[in-house]
Amino acid sequence: MTAARILVVDDEADIRGLLKEILTEEGYDVEVAADAAQARTARAARIPDLVLLDIWMPDTDGITLLREWSATDGYDCPVVMMSGHGTVETAVEATRLGAFDFVEKPLSLTKLLRTVERSLDAGRRKRLSTRSQGAPLALPIGKGKATQALREQIHQAAPSTSPVLLIGELGSGREAYARYLHSLSTRAAKPFFMVVAAGLGAECAAALFGTEQDGRIEPGAFDQAAGGTLYLNGLEDLSMGAQKAVLGAIELQSYTRVGGRQPVPLDVRWVSSAQEDFEARAAAEPFRRDLATHLNVITLRVPPLREYAEDVPDLLRFYVDRLVDDQHLPLRRFSVAAQNRLRNYPWPGNVGELKNLVQRVLILGSGEEIRLEEIERELAVKTSVDEPLVKQDLLALPLREAREQFERAYLQQQLLLCNGKVGQLAKRVGMERTHLYRKLRALGVDFRQLGDD
Numbered sequence: 001m002t003a004a005r006i007l008v009v010d011d012e013a014d015i016r017g018l019l020k021e022i023l024t025e026e027g028y029d030v031e032v033a034a035d036a037a038q039a040r041t042a043r044a045a046r047i048p049d050l051v052l053l054d055i056w057m058p059d060t061d062g063i064t065l066l067r068e069w070s071a072t073d074g075y076d077c078p079v080v081m082m083s084g085h086g087t088v089e090t091a092v093e094a095t096r097l098g099a100f101d102f103v104e105k106p107l108s109l110t111k112l113l114r115t116v117e118r119s120l121d122a123g124r125r126k127r128l129s130t131r132s133q134g135a136p137l138a139l140p141i142g143k144g145k146a147t148q149a150l151r152e153q154i155h156q157a158a159p160s161t162s163p164v165l166l167i168g169e170l171g172s173g174r175e176a177y178a179r180y181l182h183s184l185s186t187r188a189a190k191p192f193f194m195v196v197a198a199g200l201g202a203e204c205a206a207a208l209f210g211t212e213q214d215g216r217i218e219p220g221a222f223d224q225a226a227g228g229t230l231y232l233n234g235l236e237d238l239s240m241g242a243q244k245a246v247l248g249a250i251e252l253q254s255y256t257r258v259g260g261r262q263p264v265p266l267d268v269r270w271v272s273s274a275q276e277d278f279e280a281r282a283a284a285e286p287f288r289r290d291l292a293t294h295l296n297v298i299t300l301r302v303p304p305l306r307e308y309a310e311d312v313p314d315l316l317r318f319y320v321d322r323l324v325d326d327q328h329l330p331l332r333r334f335s336v337a338a339q340n341r342l343r344n345y346p347w348p349g350n351v352g353e354l355k356n357l358v359q360r361v362l363i364l365g366s367g368e369e370i371r372l373e374e375i376e377r378e379l380a381v382k383t384s385v386d387e388p389l390v391k392q393d394l395l396a397l398p399l400r401e402a403r404e405q406f407e408r409a410y411l412q413q414q415l416l417l418c419n420g421k422v423g424q425l426a427k428r429v430g431m432e433r434t435h436l437y438r439k440l441r442a443l444g445v446d447f448r449q450l451g452d453d
Helices: 013-025 036-045 062-072 088-096 108-133 147-156 172-186 204-208 241-253 291-294 305-326 336-343 350-364 374-379 399-417 422-428 431-442 447-452
Strands: 005-009 029-033 050-055 077-083 100-106 165-168 193-197 211-213 216-218 231-232 268-276 298-301
Touching: 005 013, 005 036, 013 108, 029 036, 036 050, 036 062, 050 062, 050 108, 062 077, 062 088, 077 108, 100 108, 108 447, 147 172, 147 298, 147 305, 165 172, 172 268, 193 447, 204 211, 204 241, 211 350, 241 291, 241 374, 268 291, 305 350, 336 374, 350 374, 399 422, 422 431
Parallel strands: 005 029, 005 050, 050 077, 077 100, 165 268, 165 298, 193 231, 231 268
Antiparallel strands: 211 216
16 A cells, blocks of 8 residues: 655654654654644645644644644645643644644553544545545645745735736646646635637637527636636637637626627636747747737746656655545555656656556556556657657667667757758767767768758
């Protein structure tokens, strides 16, 4: 099984060390924090399944920290309070704020372990119940610098009503971050409605504005997102007709349903997503600059997974747990070697590709452990020399082939920067020209064609 994650918060180093040792021996994944500041950082970086929280701490006491979490945190994991000076009033207050249980120091290990098991079971049941009711997504997974920086930017942008544009590669998790932004906004209690831009053709008025006939209203996207967030997914695929319709509604701050007469106030917070060069990608139908200006008041970059590879093990565990709970797939865990291999895989399909791989090995694999050999078989068909160099899985190749592939891609890109001129290339890469000619021929790089182009 994937180990449950427990965060121990206590200002006494001896107790932190003892609890970490005991709980680790019991098979749990344990992280410790010495004060409230460390606890906040640890909990934001990596969602725990259980928190063991000391009441008396030097900077912020446990009750205050629990009150803070219960007021602002969308992810409701069990909290067990610990204290050597407990009172009935303190226990009542902790319970009122949502603490699952209260244990006294000195700790009885038997009672503590029993409380930990009960708390984790209760947390699992609550998460399953919440998911079945269509709960919003949890905090985006990851403790790497890129992920944390994006989370902080979203926290800053969320309270505003300004339009937000999420720039990122396909599969990078743009929708998840859009939903997270909505969950932190003042509109969180209202709808989050997604429109896929590719599905809006030139005749898109009914889909966006809705229809009205004989007093009967068929709601469109603007109606269904009213008061909440309208997420426009994939701006590069937005047709010119759809661009005009969206721009008109934004500038008028109202829309009229097809067949209707009265304008309806437009009350949505715009969140959009696009690939980095979406205006160039939309060259078949040029993207309107005035619409882009309206939609990208705040631009946030969603990094590709290869830029925060240190988070891959956490993402693997997250999707294993989620797929086991949601689809009742057999529980398997990734070996350390398999995790390390996947940390070094370039993930051209980003988080979407990772989720698909996890689902595939849970369905098709066997045994409790997902071993390196199984992962290598899965990745064997992924490598493509047509991918940009940064996305190629050179680790899947023998050393000689990997070196040749790298040299070929490197020299092709450098040659383009030199406008196909081998003399300039030789100076740029620090090679003698005769040797460079031989290398280009050996690698099959047609420098004459590049020069002509």
